[in-house]
Amino acid sequence: MIVITGASGQLGRLVIAQLLKTVPASQIVAAARDPEKVADLAAKGVQVRHADYAKPDTLDRAFEGAEKILLISSSEVGQRVAQHQAVIDAARRAGVKLLAYTSVLHADTSALALAEEHKQTEEALTQAGVPAVVLRNGWYHENYTAGVAHAVANGAHYGSAGEGRISSAARADYAEAAAIVLTASDDQAGKVYELAGDESYTLKAFAAQIAQQSGKPVVYTDLPEADYKAVLLQAGLPDFVAELLANSDAAAAKGALFDDGGQLSRLMGRPTTPLSTSITEALSH
Template sequence: MREQKMIVVTGATGQLGRLVVEGLLAAVPASEVAVVVRSAEKAADLAARGVEVRTADYNRPETLAGVFAAGDRVLLISGSEVGNRIPQHRAVIDAAAAAGAGLLAYTGVLGGDAAGFRLADEHKATEAAILASGLPYVFLRNGWYSENYTAHAADVVERGALVGSSGEGRIASAARQDYADAAVAVLTGDGHEGRVYELSGDVAWSFAEYAAELSAQAGKQVAFHNVSADEHLKALIGAGLPEGFAGILVDVDAGIVRGELAGTSGDLARLIGRPTTPLAASVQAALKA
């Protein structure tokens, strides 16, 4: 059994995981960092830098035996397979509990049990499983990444139109880097056990304001067209999205209308010790890319 207590990041080759690992490597020696990934090949660059790579498949719980050790600080980054995340997350939780992990941090969703959109359901179930496990925990309830929208900024500018059903609802998004920095702060700091952090950007914005920002930076008029939920669903399906996923996105917009993603608790800025990244900066980065 390993004697050295490690910081262990699951899903470390994903977009958020990569940023978290980079932040950890800037804060602690590589010998104190481990990653749990499905493909060791995708983490070969991390191994070359001294990070311990542990392979496991969340869909095969038996492969998780031995990937955690007593005292490890574990970051469970929520999986990307919507609909399959509850058993996957439970497999990680069970393995961490069996090993006697010292802390389990989980990247959930803003609002936790109070969130009314369907995408939150698996996060709620995961938090309940963590509480039932008896593990020392930290809930990092991440709000929306600005990149959820700015990743498509160039396409939106080209079309000159942004379509949604969020009305005048607002979103307190932050850059993915901000959320990664918060996870690093928790994993490398003290006094976070048992805490629930509602993480979001400092300023909430509307889609009309987002369209105006795109217009200003691209030098081309972009309009926000607010449509009904049914029209939004048809538009997304027409754009090639699977009906199930399109329905989830429309349901999120309904949550935005209810104000569920507009909260600005300040937890994120306090954890990272600086203001969160403004939407304008994320737009600028996306358009340059």
């Protein structure tokens, strides 16, 4: 039995879609805060269970009979450590053979502000003594391609990453890697994977690729971190999201989103999805 937490989210759904290729639906548990959001998975034979990181009593029932669990990191920045600890404790009580956790690239040394909660969670995993594998996911292409239409409309892509290189990959790539680790025949406990795209690029190159594909002028405009946050706020993003994205870009300028180890493509046995492919998809919507 493999339990996927955060199953109604974008990554969770993609992981389950990958698992369904090789694992019987009845052996997959979609654990979600709102089970109604994964009712379509129940129709495919996947077990649907209620699991709320903030309500530890729901986790014991969700993890009943679990052999492996994927802990997809909480979206509630600032609450993550306590929520993740609740999942780790429940996994230990369930006696799971493997707990996989989606962390962030180079969590132990990263300049990203959001890395701190991931680092603390990794430490909690070690202290708990649960057999665990850490999937340190790099940036998703989608973190940037979500703004492609806006960039085309405005003729500009704004950021604070300077000449920093970004080694992102498609969300689906990270989902495939997670499914491979969860179904691997060899023992994954104790492993730490630094997962990132095969290619790296600057945001100037990203803007140039949008311009090339759209046929419209798009330039990269580099701003100080505070100014970029202000642009994001003006675009209607919540304060904590604007803060997170601006900080992440500033950290990218220092190399926080770069990795050339190639672990993701080796794990998948294929190259990671090119950024150009994800831009094409974004432009088609």
